[in-house]
Amino acid sequence: MTDKDMDWQELDDMLHQAFDKASEIYQQRGFQRRIGFGKKPALISVDLANAWTRPGNPFTCDQNKMDNEIIPGMQRLLAACRANGHPVIHVTTAYEVTDRNAEFTDMGLWHCKIPIDVVDIKDKELWAIDSRIAPVEGEYTLLKKRASSFHGTELAGILRAANVDTILVTGVTATACVRETVCDGIADGFRTIAVKECIGDRIPGAVAWNLFDLDAKFADVHTVDECVSYLETVKQKNS
Amino acid sequence: MTDKDMDWQELDDMLHQAFDKASEIYQQRGFQRRIGFGKKPALISVDLANAWTRPGNPFTCDQNKMDNEIIPGMQRLLAACRANGHPVIHVTTAYEVTDRNAEFTDMGLWHCKIPIDVVDIKDKELWAIDSRIAPVEGEYTLLKKRASSFHGTELAGILRAANVDTILVTGVTATACVRETVCDGIADGFRTIAVKECIGDRIPGAVAWNLFDLDAKFADVHTVDECVSYLETVKQKNS
Amino acid sequence: MTDKDMDWQELDDMLHQAFDKASEIYQQRGFQRRIGFGKKPALISVDLANAWTRPGNPFTCDQNKMDNEIIPGMQRLLAACRANGHPVIHVTTAYEVTDRNAEFTDMGLWHCKIPIDVVDIKDKELWAIDSRIAPVEGEYTLLKKRASSFHGTELAGILRAANVDTILVTGVTATACVRETVCDGIADGFRTIAVKECIGDRIPGAVAWNLFDLDAKFADVHTVDECVSYLETVKQKNS
Amino acid sequence: MTDKDMDWQELDDMLHQAFDKASEIYQQRGFQRRIGFGKKPALISVDLANAWTRPGNPFTCDQNKMDNEIIPGMQRLLAACRANGHPVIHVTTAYEVTDRNAEFTDMGLWHCKIPIDVVDIKDKELWAIDSRIAPVEGEYTLLKKRASSFHGTELAGILRAANVDTILVTGVTATACVRETVCDGIADGFRTIAVKECIGDRIPGAVAWNLFDLDAKFADVHTVDECVSYLETVKQKNS
Numbered sequence: 001m002t003d004k005d006m007d008w009q010e011l012d013d014m015l016h017q018a019f020d021k022a023s024e025i026y027q028q029r030g031f032q033r034r035i036g037f038g039k040k041p042a043l044i045s046v047d048l049a050n051a052w053t054r055p056g057n058p059f060t061c062d063q064n065k066m067d068n069e070i071i072p073g074m075q076r077l078l079a080a081c082r083a084n085g086h087p088v089i090h091v092t093t094a095y096e097v098t099d100r101n102a103e104f105t106d107m108g109l110w111h112c113k114i115p116i117d118v119v120d121i122k123d124k125e126l127w128a129i130d131s132r133i134a135p136v137e138g139e140y141t142l143l144k145k146r147a148s149s150f151h152g153t154e155l156a157g158i159l160r161a162a163n164v165d166t167i168l169v170t171g172v173t174a175t176a177c178v179r180e181t182v183c184d185g186i187a188d189g190f191r192t193i194a195v196k197e198c199i200g201d202r203i204p205g206a207v208a209w210n211l212f213d214l215d216a217k218f219a220d221v222h223t224v225d226e227c228v229s230y231l232e233t234v235k236q237k238n239s
Numbered sequence: 240m241t242d243k244d245m246d247w248q249e250l251d252d253m254l255h256q257a258f259d260k261a262s263e264i265y266q267q268r269g270f271q272r273r274i275g276f277g278k279k280p281a282l283i284s285v286d287l288a289n290a291w292t293r294p295g296n297p298f299t300c301d302q303n304k305m306d307n308e309i310i311p312g313m314q315r316l317l318a319a320c321r322a323n324g325h326p327v328i329h330v331t332t333a334y335e336v337t338d339r340n341a342e343f344t345d346m347g348l349w350h351c352k353i354p355i356d357v358v359d360i361k362d363k364e365l366w367a368i369d370s371r372i373a374p375v376e377g378e379y380t381l382l383k384k385r386a387s388s389f390h391g392t393e394l395a396g397i398l399r400a401a402n403v404d405t406i407l408v409t410g411v412t413a414t415a416c417v418r419e420t421v422c423d424g425i426a427d428g429f430r431t432i433a434v435k436e437c438i439g440d441r442i443p444g445a446v447a448w449n450l451f452d453l454d455a456k457f458a459d460v461h462t463v464d465e466c467v468s469y470l471e472t473v474k475q476k477n478s
Numbered sequence: 479m480t481d482k483d484m485d486w487q488e489l490d491d492m493l494h495q496a497f498d499k500a501s502e503i504y505q506q507r508g509f510q511r512r513i514g515f516g517k518k519p520a521l522i523s524v525d526l527a528n529a530w531t532r533p534g535n536p537f538t539c540d541q542n543k544m545d546n547e548i549i550p551g552m553q554r555l556l557a558a559c560r561a562n563g564h565p566v567i568h569v570t571t572a573y574e575v576t577d578r579n580a581e582f583t584d585m586g587l588w589h590c591k592i593p594i595d596v597v598d599i600k601d602k603e604l605w606a607i608d609s610r611i612a613p614v615e616g617e618y619t620l621l622k623k624r625a626s627s628f629h630g631t632e633l634a635g636i637l638r639a640a641n642v643d644t645i646l647v648t649g650v651t652a653t654a655c656v657r658e659t660v661c662d663g664i665a666d667g668f669r670t671i672a673v674k675e676c677i678g679d680r681i682p683g684a685v686a687w688n689l690f691d692l693d694a695k696f697a698d699v700h701t702v703d704e705c706v707s708y709l710e711t712v713k714q715k716n717s
Numbered sequence: 718m719t720d721k722d723m724d725w726q727e728l729d730d731m732l733h734q735a736f737d738k739a740s741e742i743y744q745q746r747g748f749q750r751r752i753g754f755g756k757k758p759a760l761i762s763v764d765l766a767n768a769w770t771r772p773g774n775p776f777t778c779d780q781n782k783m784d785n786e787i788i789p790g791m792q793r794l795l796a797a798c799r800a801n802g803h804p805v806i807h808v809t810t811a812y813e814v815t816d817r818n819a820e821f822t823d824m825g826l827w828h829c830k831i832p833i834d835v836v837d838i839k840d841k842e843l844w845a846i847d848s849r850i851a852p853v854e855g856e857y858t859l860l861k862k863r864a865s866s867f868h869g870t871e872l873a874g875i876l877r878a879a880n881v882d883t884i885l886v887t888g889v890t891a892t893a894c895v896r897e898t899v900c901d902g903i904a905d906g907f908r909t910i911a912v913k914e915c916i917g918d919r920i921p922g923a924v925a926w927n928l929f930d931l932d933a934k935f936a937d938v939h940t941v942d943e944c945v946s947y948l949e950t951v952k953q954k955n956s
Contacts, residue, residue, distance in 0.1 A: 022920035160667025189638030203739035261681035399906025428877030442500035
């Protein structure tokens with residue numbers, strides 16, 4: 001674990017050198033613009049369910065980051081949303097037909113790349129939202145089948161119906177479900193904010209390079225502090 | 240009930256005169272073409288759940304047609320699918336947040352037009368598929384939020400992943416969920432077949448005019464006999 | 479032409495009797511609710527291009543209604559939008575590959591039902607918006623391939639990005655592109671208004687039964703007068 | 718240019734060490750599965766238009782890779798598709814309303830992150846497909862507005878209508894439009910193949926980390942040689 005943490009740090013340094021060089025190019029070209037916070041936010045928390053947040057599953061993410069950054073950060077974001085009446089959508093993933101040889105399955109073709117056949121909808125504990133950040137009455141839990149929380153789901157329509165114009169995205173993994181949710185979010189017309197400390201993964205470097213790509217082209221990356229401050233003040237600004 | 244049935248018949252005659260006139264126009268113009276059955280079918284059964292198939296709910300459909308045509312027709316279609324290994328997708332509709340004053344609800348704006356707030360996901364009996372045509376092991380039950388079985392759902396992707404090229408659509412209502420499923424089906428690239436006896440509604444005339452519109456522009460309307468015959472023979476044709 | 483007009487009136491009377499009966503059922507059940515006008519409208523004008531608005535094409539619609547109601551009504555709506563800064567989206571339809579035997583075509587399967595192979599993108603006159611209601615600088619022209627102005631297009635994302643919450647839908651035909659645009663509009667989270675005098679078709683009865691279905695379940699049907707009044711006053715209400 | 722090339726190589730070595738470590742984790746967990754080639758392919762070539770392939774534009778990509786790998790590789794893929802009757806879709810991007818202060822624009826919110834306001838649809842040269850790989854008669858050119866070639870376009874429906882089950886994806890950039898096209902492709906039910914030498918970007922490392930993420934979770938990465946061999950033999954296999 002110790003030397004693994006070292007590797008991550010070393011790689012992280014190297015990546016940030018590359019990001020600095022890339023940022024020069026991006027800045028010259030007019031990329032890395034700021035999209036800004038809007039008037040009506042919602043929090044979209046992606047796949048912070050037990051199969052991803054707890055040990056012992058193929059989907060288990062980096063536990064150090066999960067326990068010390070993501071969950072505590074999410075608790076602060078949830079408190080700010082709940083105190084100020086902002087919608088919270090908890091997203092999770094599970095499948096009805098997990099037999100990889102079935103003629104027809106809601107896994108589609110994705111089981112041909114990753115082990116989604118382990119998340120059987122009959123095993124509710126697996127895909128239940130982590131109890132440390134459990135939904136409260138009135139918060140919506142969205143069950144998705146693909147990486148994106150928008151693709152093949154009702155999410156965009158519901159958010160528009162509620163006049164939401166800004167989404168704060170958290171969860172796992174940076175490589176897949178978070179990144180796809182962010183990219184679809186801006187394509188669907190929402191201001192997209194990726195919450196820095198609350199996005200995780202299970203392989204070294206992936207959070208860094210995916211947040212770099214997202215910040216350059218698809219979302220503003222902000223800290224939990226900045227997001228909490230926004231969630232606490234946006235209402236007054238509008239009234 | 241008797242005079243209501245009379246009205247339906249009288250209206251039906253009048254409508255068919257209009258359809259004859261319209262068909263002349265359509266035929267001269269090159270509409271009402273045949274899309275044809277394809278090589279790999281699936282049955283999409285829309286909202287044949289208790290709130291729609293049984294008495295006593297705002298969504299209850301014409302019970303005479305339900306008990307004497309739709310359910311018996313569906314039983315024959317299901318038998319043909321199951322005997323020949325064709326996928327069956329049972330579609331139903333229910334909502335997590337049914338408070339019409341909620342800040343955020345999976346009903347979106349649709350509760351502003353129709354009483355979907357009565358289909359609470361906590362009352363499983365309401366949205367369970369009618370026991371006379373209940374899903375068997377391996378058949379997929381799709382929970383949707385909108386009229387179309389495709390819009391905001393995983394359906395198109397799953398069907399494609401299974402190489403399905405033809406959908407046989409049944410259920411209720413002709414005015415809303417069946418029509419929208421058919422229209423999205425052809426838009427998503429599937430050969431669309433509307434099964435004549437297995438599509439219902441709750442108001443006079445609506446089945447007739449909607450099936451006429453669909454047959455002219457979006458789907459071939461076929462009888463249960465024709466569909467069963469296709470389901471029983473399509474496999475041999477392909478091998 | 480004269481007896482054709484008679485048929486339309488006779489059929490119309492019969493249909494309205496049926497609608498009265500249906501409305502009793504709908505009212506008892508809690509359908510036909512009002513969605514209401516929102517805070518930020520856009521006008522979505524569907525397929526009012528020459529192939530549909532002018533004589534001599536398979537897609538030509540009822541010319542009496544076109545010239546005497548739809549176009550004049552549209553001119554009033556456009557004036558109200560332009561005077562008050564409301565977005566106008568002109569939607570049209572055309573295809574790159576119109577060979578019905580091609581291995582691959584942007585017509586998808588729709589040419590298997592209706593003669594869309596006549597609307598070749600190389601013949602700009604066919605799919606150009608009717609000059610009587612031509613787009614002005616800054617108005618967006620959307621080229622679609624399917625019935626719905628939303629399905630497989632960028633429309634929902636662009637509307638949300640512009641904070642639009644209400645769409646006024648006009649054009650042709652009631653049976654296909656207008657109805658599908660309205661149904662997808664509410665599903666995508668927009669308040670949907672169908673403008674009564676500005677929606678046409680090419681067969682008797684189709685405008686009546688489709689507007690009835692839409693008003694019951696998917697949109698509020700309003701007159702041009704009501705819509706113009708809304709377009710002229712909505713800005714003040716918000717400021 | 719010379720020291721820039723050095724940086725790329727150094728970074729590449731470091732990244733591959735990280736990928737090796739990540740691959741250990743992925744292999745233990747059951748990720749990095751192979752999706753395989755299907756029975757009916759199409760080539761999806763993303764944004765290989767002049768603004769991206771030629772010097773002097775904010776979107777210009779790494780010219781060394783473009784001229785020496787991507788274009789020559791594309792020429793071989795195109796030859797194999799054309800000789801064997803496989804569909805080719807050329808994707809490009811341009812906008813009607815490029816005024817960033819407009820009330821309504823087809824740029825949606827994306828101009829808030831990247832300089833898409835430079836790709837004006839009136840300047841056809843900018844978004845025309847590079848003449849070295851220009852479309853031939855019968856090949857479809859798709860105009861998109863977002864990163865993904867699928868999101869808000871007719872692509873999935875057209876591919877399904879043509880019975881395509883496999884997409885070979887090429888073009889730029891790895892970070893945005895290629896990655897999004899691949900991720901939506903598998904979500905929409907297509908077997909996704911990313912063509913290694915034919916995917917570019919404009920910043921160091923981005924091709925490497927994005928192809929690594931894609932191969933782990935969303936697509937099989939294959940060489941031009943492997944893809945050409947598949948395109949030349951798939952037809953015989955099916956007959």
